[in-house]
Amino acid sequence: MTDTAIPDGIKQGPGEVSPQAAIRTTVLLCAAAFMTMLDLFIVNVAFESIGETYSGASLAGLSWVLNAYIVVYAACLIPAGSLSDRYGRKQGFLVGLGLFTVASIGCAAAPTLEVLIVSRVAQAAGAAILTPASLGLILSVLPVSRRAGAVKIWATSSSFAGALGPVVGGLLAESSWRWAFLLNLPIGVIAYLMAVRLIPKGAPASHTRVPDAVGAVAIAVAIGALSLGLVRAEDWGWGSAQMLSTAVIVVGALAVLIHRVRTHPAPVVSPRLFRVPSFTVANVTTLIFTGAFGAVFLGVSLWLETAADYGPLRAGLALVPGPLAVPVFATLTQRWAKNVPPRFVVSAGLAIFALGSLLLATQGGAHYATDILPGWIVIGVGIGIAMPTLIGTATADLAPAEAATGSAVVNTARQAGYALGVAGLVAILGSQDRLHTGDTFQNGWIFVTALVLVSAATALRIRPQQSHRTEDE
Incomplete structure (x- = not known):
């Protein structure tokens, strides 16, 4: 039976893939989005190795290998999504995937730090085009019965990228950090060929204005x-x-x-969205919270490779417990806290995050099992509790026609917060020469704790309309 054959009793809508091809299409679209997030977490572990390749590069200069990607991704996400809606999501997906893959080759071959940063900018532009197009295709070309499940898989891909990225990055960086980027080449080529074949040409485009x-x-x-x-x-x-x-x-x-x-x-951002109080407060909370997340993820990565003197693979494995706790506690929270007002769920999760970063700040030694691991796991638990509810609540009060744009704004806030958190941590840590003692990082952990406590306080102001009936006003 071919991909276009339809079993009796099952109708294939216009522009949709067949039920038989739905699984492969879901895997394709989610894997492509997963690849763009994986690169972000891989670079955290390869940070020290990249610095060794480009001798003389400062910590401030190296930080742009991360931040150039994040800044461009954040800025391009909303207009790229609108352009894909206007000119065709399949076309947008293919352009984004192609650009990301070619730019990955540029990253792997970069002779200087400046060329690497420019290639990361091109990667980010490709990722910004690919990401909303992949979600838009899930919502337009998959059979209606498959869409909800596919969206959940797509949405959780970043959590798994956070868990797998450090291990993959560490494993590849043991040989050379360049392999972390070359990995995208076979994946990107295979995904591109599959997309050409699987995704219908007739995926509808809208007539929205150019952003x-x-x-x-x-x-x-x-x-x-x-x-x-x-x-x-x-x-x-x-x-x-x-x-x-x-x-x-x-x-x-x-x-x-x-x-x-x-x-x-x-x-690029509709002012109407910010007239919705829950949307505005949730985005402010997201911006601050992801600033703390970006800072602590890079901070722990640097601590492992400098203060603890771990190699890339060992550092990658040591990072796994925190991100691994995120999807576990996200699932448990969604099951157990259904009737708890969202603001309390988010604030409680962020308070737990703050407890974890405070544990990091009060240790100050150079022993992973006692000085980092307990706080790192607690941080993962807190993020797992807070993040899904925070992201879901942000768009809860928006009209259906504004949900996609609202989600793009939330993602932009996440990336902007991450970039600023990384920059803030680098400013606090200073030069690379100061990274080889555990005490250097204590101010960084205090910075993270302060950010999370502020975000926990702002989270208490999130009051989506549909949850008002469960709260005492």
Whole structure:
């Protein structure tokens, strides 16, 4: 039986794949999105190895291997999703996947740190096109009965990327960190060929306006300039002309963004969304929380490879327990806390996260089993409890027509927070020479704890309308 054959009694809608091809299409779309997130976590473990390749590179310079990807991804996510809706999701998926794969080759072959960073920018652009297109295809080409399950698989892929990324990255970095990027080549080529064959050509495109490119650039400039100022603060000095210029750029970019949002017919972010209180508060909470997450993930990775002197593979394996706890406790929380108001679930999870980072701050030694592992597991438990409810609540009060755009804004907030958290940690840690003692990281753990406590407080202000009946006002 071929992929196009339809069993008796089952109808195939226009632009949909057949029920027989649905499983393969789901695997394809989720695997491609998973690959883009895997690269983010792989780089955390390969950080030290990359620094050894480019001798003389500072910690601030190396941080752009992470942040260049995150900043561009955050800025391009919303307009890329709109463009895929307008010109065709299959086309968007193929363009994004192709660009990501080719850019991965550029990363693997990069002769200098600057070339690596430029290649990471191209990777991020491909990932930003691919990610919303893959979700849009799940919602348009799979049979209706398969869509809900496929969306859940797609949504949890980042958790599994967080668990597998350190191990895969560590294993590959034992030979050379370049293999972490070359891994994308066979996967990308196979996925591209499968997509050409499996995804229907007739996947419908919408007639939405072309999104505001200037607004997207303003987001990238604001996040990028703020990150630059944080990571270079120690070298430049907080009161230097360079820092003042950076501050002016950040303020100017934000002013341009606000103006474009108010006046452009197709703004990069619709101002209507922020008139929904639960959406606004949830995004602020997400921004702060993911800042803490980005900082602690990089911080623990660096601690393992410097203070503990672990090799990449051993460091990758040591990172697994925290991310592994996330999907476990996410599943348990969704089952056990159905009738608990979302704000209490999120705030409790973030408080547990803060407890974990406080455990890191109070140890200060160089022994993984006693100084890092307990707090790292507690952090994973807290994230697992808080994150699914926080992300789900963010768009709960939006109209159905705004849900996709709202989700893109939430993802942008997540990536922006991650980038700023990484930059903040790098500013606190300073130079690489100071990383080889456990005491150096204590200020970083305190920084993480402060961020999480602030996010736990803002989470208490999240009150989606449908949950009001369960809360005493």
